[in-house]
Amino acid sequence: MIWKKNIDLEAVNALCKNSMVEFLEIRFTSIGDDSLEAVMPVSHKTCQPFGLLHGGAGAVLAETVGSIAGNYACGADYSCLGLDLNINHIRAVKIGDTVRAVAKPVHIGNTVQVWQIDSFDGRNRQVNTARLTLAVRRHMHLQEGK
Numbered sequence: 001m002i003w004k005k006n007i008d009l010e011a012v013n014a015l016c017k018n019s020m021v022e023f024l025e026i027r028f029t030s031i032g033d034d035s036l037e038a039v040m041p042v043s044h045k046t047c048q049p050f051g052l053l054h055g056g057a058g059a060v061l062a063e064t065v066g067s068i069a070g071n072y073a074c075g076a077d078y079s080c081l082g083l084d085l086n087i088n089h090i091r092a093v094k095i096g097d098t099v100r101a102v103a104k105p106v107h108i109g110n111t112v113q114v115w116q117i118d119s120f121d122g123r124n125r126q127v128n129t130a131r132l133t134l135a136v137r138r139h140m141h142l143q144e145g146k
Contacts, residue, residue, distance in 0.1 A: 066132035
């Protein structure tokens with residue numbers, strides 16, 4: 001198991017209140033030994049003018065799932081900040097569908113983490129693939145005591 005902090009779905013979903021994550025209706029649905037999953041509806045909030053999933057919304061989903069996973073996979077005195085997100089869009093998704101993102105670690109280090117996030121439509125066809133690099137840092141309030 002990769003989780004170094006206590007992780008449960010209720011706490012993860014509560015963490016996302018009053019943020020873009022809540023606005024886009026992203027909801028975490030599954031925690032595995034080495035994965036974290038969330039879903040997002042393709043709606044007027046997440047589509048582009050042609051009624052398809054907006055690439056930026058897909059990127060928000062990927063970065064959200066990867067960043068949350070990274071923060072639960074580092075020690076109690078540490079948190080992660082995004083350094084780079086690369087995403088390739090593979091398939092269009094129409095309004096009314098749901099996208100499911102699955103984050104799995106490629107590398108969990110003391111200073112850098114790399115996550116692979118793959119997203120799928122309601123028929124389990126791959127929609128996009130993303131690679132997220134995170135910096136691991138001590139919490140700011142702990143650094144002030146130096």
